[in-house]
Amino acid sequence: xxxxxxxxxxxxxxxxxxxxxxxxxxxxxxxxxxxxxxxxxxxxxxxxxxxxxxxxxxxxxxxxxxxxxxxxxxxxxxxxxxxxxxxxxxxxxxxxxxxxxxxxxxxxxxxxxxxxxxxxxxxxxxxxxxxxxxxxxxxxxxxxxxxxxxxxxxxxxxxxxxxxxxxxxxxxxxxxxxxxxxxxxxxxxxxxxxxxxxxxxxxxxxxxxxxxxxxxxxxxxxxxxxxxxxxxxxxxxxxxxxxxxxxxxxxxxxxxxxxxxxxxxxxxxxxxxx
Numbered sequence: 160x161x162x163x164x165x166x167x168x169x170x171x172x173x174x175x176x177x178x179x180x181x182x183x184x185x186x187x188x189x190x191x192x193x194x195x196x197x198x199x200x201x202x203x204x205x206x207x208x209x210x211x212x213x214x215x216x217x218x219x220x221x222x223x224x225x226x227x228x229x230x231x232x233x234x235x236x237x238x239x240x241x242x243x244x245x246x247x248x249x250x251x252x253x254x255x256x257x258x259x260x261x262x263x264x265x266x267x268x269x270x271x272x273x274x275x276x277x278x279x280x281x282x283x284x285x286x287x288x289x290x291x292x293x294x295x296x297x298x299x300x301x302x303x304x305x306x307x308x309x310x311x312x313x314x315x316x317x318x319x320x321x322x323x324x325x326x327x328x329x330x331x332x333x334x335x336x337x338x339x340x341x342x343x344x345x346x347x348x349x350x351x352x353x354x355x356x357x358x359x360x361x362x363x364x365x366x367x368x369x370x371x372x373x374x375x376x377x378x379x380x381x382x383x384x385x386x387x388x389x390x391x392x393x394x395x396x397x398x399x400x401x402x403x404x405x406x407x408x409x410x411x412x413x414x415x416x417x418x419x420x421x422x423x424x425x426x427x428x429x430x431x432x433x
Contacts, residue, residue: 183412190214190401197397210398217402221385230382233295234363237302241359242352244303245310250340252311253319254326264315270308275301279372286373297373298381302363310355317351318344357418364411382407 189197190213192206217223251257252264282301286292291300321344329339345352367383374380385403389396 183408186401186405186408190398190405192398192401194395194397197401213398213402214406216396217385217389217399217406221388221399221403223385223403223406225378226380226382226385229295229379230364233298233302233381234360236295236299237306237363238356238359240299240303241306241310242355245307245314245355246345246348246352247340248307249311249314249318250344253315254321254323254344264311267308267311270304271312273305275305275368279368282369283372292373293375293379295379298366298369301369302366306359306362309358313351313355314348317348321347353418357414360414361411365407 188206191209191211193210196204196206248263248267252260278301282297283292286297286300291297325343325347326339329343334342365383366381370381370383385407386400389399389403
C-alpha cells in the first residue's frame with residue numbers, strides 16, 4: 160500500500176514535469192530540422208540529420224548580438240530601478256508607523272491587478288507627448304511600473320518580520336535611517352531581493368507586446384524581434400527561427416535552473432515568524 164501511494168505521488172509529479180519539459184525538447188528538435196522535415200507534420204520525429212548550421216545562420220543573419228545587447232540594457236536598467244524603488248517603498252511601508260502606510264500598500268496591490276494591455280493606448284499618447292516614444296525609455300518606464308508592485312509585495316512581507324531590536328540598537332549607536340536601510344535592512348533582505356531580480360528578469364526578457372508597440376527603429380529592438388529576420392514575403396526559414404528562439408530562451412533557462420532555489424527561499428522567507 161505504501162509503495163502504491165508513492166507511485167501515485169510520483170505520477171502526479173511526473174505529469175507537470177513532462178508537460179513543462181516537452182515544449183523545450185520539441186523546440187530543440189525543431190531548431191535542428193530542415194524546412195521540409197518541419198512542414199511534413201512529424202512533430203515527434205528526430206531530425207534525419209542535425210542541422211547545426213541553423214544556429215550559425217541565426218547568430219549572424221538574425222543580428223543576435225545587437226538584439227541581445229538591447230535586451231540586456233533594457234532588462235538591466237529595469238532590474239536596478241525596480242530593486243532601488245521597491246526596497247525603499249517596502250522599507251517605509253513595513254518599518255515606519257505612519258498614517259497612510261496601509262493606503263500606499265493598497266495602491267501598490269491594486270497596481271498588480273491592472274493588465275498591461277489596458278495601458279497601451281494611454282502610454283502611447285503620453286510617450287508621444289513627452290518625446291520618449293521609439294526609445295528604450297518607452298520600455299523601461301512601463302516595465303518598472305508593472306514590476307514594482309510585485310517587488311514591493313515580496314519585500315515588504317520579509318522586512319515586516321525583521322526584529323525591531325536591530326534598528327533600535329543602531330539608532331542608539333547614532334545611525335541614521337539611511338544608514339540602517341543600506342547597512343542593515345538591505346543585507347538582511349538578500350533572499351527576497353534575489354527573488355525580485357530573477358522574477359523581473361524572467362518577465363521582461365521575452366516581453367513582446369510593449370516592445371512591438373513602442374519600438375519601431377531596428378537598432379532599438381529587443382531579442383524577441385529577431386525571429387522576423389527569417390520571415391519574408393514568400394518564404395519562412397523555420398529552422399533558423401527555432402534556433403534563434405533557443406538562443407533567446409537560453410539565458411532565462413540557465414538563470415532559472417541555477418537560481419530556482421533562491422526564488423523559493425525568497426518567496427517563503429517572510430512567511431514564517433520566529
